[in-house]
Amino acid sequence: MDELDLTQLPRHIAIIMDGNGRWAARHGLSRAEGHESGAKSVRAAIEACRELEGVDVLSLYAFSTENWRRSQAEIGALFSLLSKYIHRELENIHREGIRVRIMGRREGLPDQVLKDLEYCEARTRDNRQMTLNVAINYGGRAEITDAARRIAREAAAGALRPGEVDEAAVAQRLYVPEIPDVDLLIRTSGEQRLSNFMLWQVSYAEIVTLGVLWPDFRKRHLREAIARYQKRQRRFGGR
Ligand code: FPP
Numbered sequence: 001m002d003e004l005d006l007t008q009l010p011r012h013i014a015i016i017m018d019g020n021g022r023w024a025a026r027h028g029l030s031r032a033e034g035h036e037s038g039a040k041s042v043r044a045a046i047e048a049c050r051e052l053e054g055v056d057v058l059s060l061y062a063f064s065t066e067n068w069r070r071s072q073a074e075i076g077a078l079f080s081l082l083s084k085y086i087h088r089e090l091e092n093i094h095r096e097g098i099r100v101r102i103m104g105r106r107e108g109l110p111d112q113v114l115k116d117l118e119y120c121e122a123r124t125r126d127n128r129q130m131t132l133n134v135a136i137n138y139g140g141r142a143e144i145t146d147a148a149r150r151i152a153r154e155a156a157a158g159a160l161r162p163g164e165v166d167e168a169a170v171a172q173r174l175y176v177p178e179i180p181d182v183d184l185l186i187r188t189s190g191e192q193r194l195s196n197f198m199l200w201q202v203s204y205a206e207i208v209t210l211g212v213l214w215p216d217f218r219k220r221h222l223r224e225a226i227a228r229y230q231k232r233q234r235r236f237g238g239r
Helices: 020-026 031-052 065-069 072-095 111-123 140-156 167-171 219-231
Strands: 012-016 057-064 098-103 130-138 184-187 206-209
Touching (some): 012 219, 020 031, 031 072, 031 219, 057 065, 065 072, 111 130, 140 167, 184 219, 206 219
Parallel strands (some): 057 130
């Protein structure tokens, strides 16, 4: 395993946690059981970031605006898993000084899930060690569309002039405006798509795809992704 350069850590790591369904099929289990095993890998990702001290934000794609197309049974299993996870893990996360943020459209979420998620945010609001940004009912296009709608509304109300609409104005109206751009985007299971994830924030991210299915993800996989990231030269459009 490569030694990591602790002075060049990605500040913001985002993960598309892919492969729960395939993992379940390979093990003769239901898709819900695949997601349940996937939830355990979330702990590995958090631990690996905490150990590195210097990763400020970990973003996880838990439920996309497109995931509503899955069966009612699978959607129900994912939401009940989320609530279960919160009840089991929230106090650990809080003790570790992690701030939880929820990124996505809040309307459309089941009431109890929304309540649990908002409780997580409120409980951990003052924590400063790291931010865990969980994308739920999230789509990158929806996020940019919602920001555009807010801008239009403010302009119509006379609070904003068209000339004042610049990149910073859009960025300030994203779901979680305080987080920095993504430095490293990881996708598991070998797929090489963005799948509508953080389209605005990944503009200059390095993308690393890992062959491992999400339920098999361990701390060493995150370190491997960072090692690959550190071998890249980031140019941000310059030379
Ligand atoms: C993709 O695998 C995974 C998801 C759609 C859900 C991710 C959710 C979790 C890991 C569970 C809990 C999350 C938290 C933050 C506690 P897939 O079902 O698309 O897999 P496939 O492509 O192999 O079918």
